[in-house]
Amino acid sequence: MDDNDEYVRVRRIVFKPVVASSSLSSSCRRTNPLVLRKEHFVLTYNAEGSLRYSSKSLFDIALLFVADNVHHVDSLVGFPEQIGNRLFTAAAENRVFLKPDVSPKALRLFSDAYGDMVLGSLCLRNRFPLLSERMADIKSFHSLKRLDLFGCRLGDDHEIFQHLTSASLASCLIQLLIGGNGLSDDGLRRLTAPVRMKRKGLDCLQCLDVSHNPVSERALRYLKCLPKLEKLDASRTSMKFGSRLKSSMWELLGLIYSERALDDFDHSGCKTHGWAEQVVNQWETNGAQLPKLKKLDESRISVLRFFGRQKFVREVLNAAPLSHGGDATAEQEQQRLHFYKPPAGNTTGVTSSDRTCWNSHGKRKQPLEKCSDHLATSPPMKRASSSALTADDMDLLDLY
Numbered sequence: 001m002d003d004n005d006e007y008v009r010v011r012r013i014v015f016k017p018v019v020a021s022s023s024l025s026s027s028c029r030r031t032n033p034l035v036l037r038k039e040h041f042v043l044t045y046n047a048e049g050s051l052r053y054s055s056k057s058l059f060d061i062a063l064l065f066v067a068d069n070v071h072h073v074d075s076l077v078g079f080p081e082q083i084g085n086r087l088f089t090a091a092a093e094n095r096v097f098l099k100p101d102v103s104p105k106a107l108r109l110f111s112d113a114y115g116d117m118v119l120g121s122l123c124l125r126n127r128f129p130l131l132s133e134r135m136a137d138i139k140s141f142h143s144l145k146r147l148d149l150f151g152c153r154l155g156d157d158h159e160i161f162q163h164l165t166s167a168s169l170a171s172c173l174i175q176l177l178i179g180g181n182g183l184s185d186d187g188l189r190r191l192t193a194p195v196r197m198k199r200k201g202l203d204c205l206q207c208l209d210v211s212h213n214p215v216s217e218r219a220l221r222y223l224k225c226l227p228k229l230e231k232l233d234a235s236r237t238s239m240k241f242g243s244r245l246k247s248s249m250w251e252l253l254g255l256i257y258s259e260r261a262l263d264d265f266d267h268s269g270c271k272t273h274g275w276a277e278q279v280v281n282q283w284e285t286n287g288a289q290l291p292k293l294k295k296l297d298e299s300r301i302s303v304l305r306f307f308g309r310q311k312f313v314r315e316v317l318n319a320a321p322l323s324h325g326g327d328a329t330a331e332q333e334q335q336r337l338h339f340y341k342p343p344a345g346n347t348t349g350v351t352s353s354d355r356t357c358w359n360s361h362g363k364r365k366q367p368l369e370k371c372s373d374h375l376a377t378s379p380p381m382k383r384a385s386s387s388a389l390t391a392d393d394m395d396l397l398d399l400y
Contacts, residue, residue: 014128038201038265067091071102076113084114085191088275092131095139097279106277107140116172119274125177125267127284132259134283141276142168148270150209156187164165165194165201170397177270179233181212185219195225207264211337212233217245217284220252231266234337262338322383 025377067090076084088110097103110118119141124131127150131138136162139370145166163169164176181187188210195201206228210219216238223229232255239245241257249255263269272280 021210026141033088040290063087063090064094067094067096070096070106071365076109079237081114084110085117085275088118092276092279092282095282097276098282100136104136107137108142110275111140111142114265114275117275119144119272119276119280120282121146121271121273123270124152125149125270125274126180128152130284131160131286132281133287134281137283139163142166143172144169145172146175146270147173148177148267149181150177150212150267152182154178154181154187156184157190158264161191162194164191170203173202175207175264175270176205177201177209178267179209179211179213179226180217183213183215185215185222186215188215188219188222192222192225197223199225207231209233209265211237211265214238217248220248224252225393228236230341231255231257231264232264232339233262234339237337238334239337245337249339253339255341258338258340260338262337263339265338320350 063086067087068088070091076087091097091106105116120143121136122141122144125136127211128151131152133151149160158205164173178191183191192202197325200227205226208226208229208231211233212235214237215234223232232249232253246257
């Protein structure tokens, strides 16, 4: 046998299995995830400019495998955050979080292990289609510290209310912006019902924005259940600025009027921040490619057609959401209603009638101590007991 025949024989032995495995790789990929794929190799150039294939490290191959099957993982608790970050990035690059049947479970897996590092702040300002389409995924983020839902058209009875008052967000959510949502007094009553009845939820909320909503002074009593509320934005609501509003704010919530705008209610201060920032952008980009006719539920469209209100609803949905700002600076200042809790021992900005309600330690007296006639008859500062619940409150309690 000459050298040429030997070369042909060796070539058949070496390359025949390679060709066979490559032809079966597409069919075996689903049944055998360990089949080599093109993602396992890196294409580089050598010094002469020729192509060269080099295999990835075993760690990178294993990371890619786990990222593709992350929904089968039981827990990531205990894994270093560096590994978790790389695994999350790999799953996002493989568009795992765009799959509706996989994304919620995968996000909960990372949130349970890494908390606010996955997503500590979420801004959905004027992005109501994204909120509606990704509600199950958004509920997976249970370590949010800041949540901006301004202009999301929540109304008075939205399913996100139950998540906002859930035990998962009770110990972390400190800033909530729900302005421009058509929220009325009844909406605030529904939102705070679990807190007032069960005394759970929104335990750490410090900053609340209810601006550009038709809420009145009567809704303030529903906010008494928020134990750590320090700042409130009631701009452009049904509340009229005056001594009566300032007195109600002080008596019910212990807040005083701020002469200057508070930075906490500036939109630039709330942004989406965390590992899942790019995932939220993927959701919005993917949602923009869907047909617009699928934005509304078919049953809702049929109901609107039956009652002949399609034109009205279409105008409402296409209208620009209410936003901060006006035509004149003077009008902005007149309609701006920012309130804050003064620090202990500092009564600057508190009226003379309010100062009498402070004891020697710089704290407000309890309602049992008579500061004035109208304070003596004011509701107690503590959360309302179950005996003081109305029939509507009891109906709401049955929903939870």
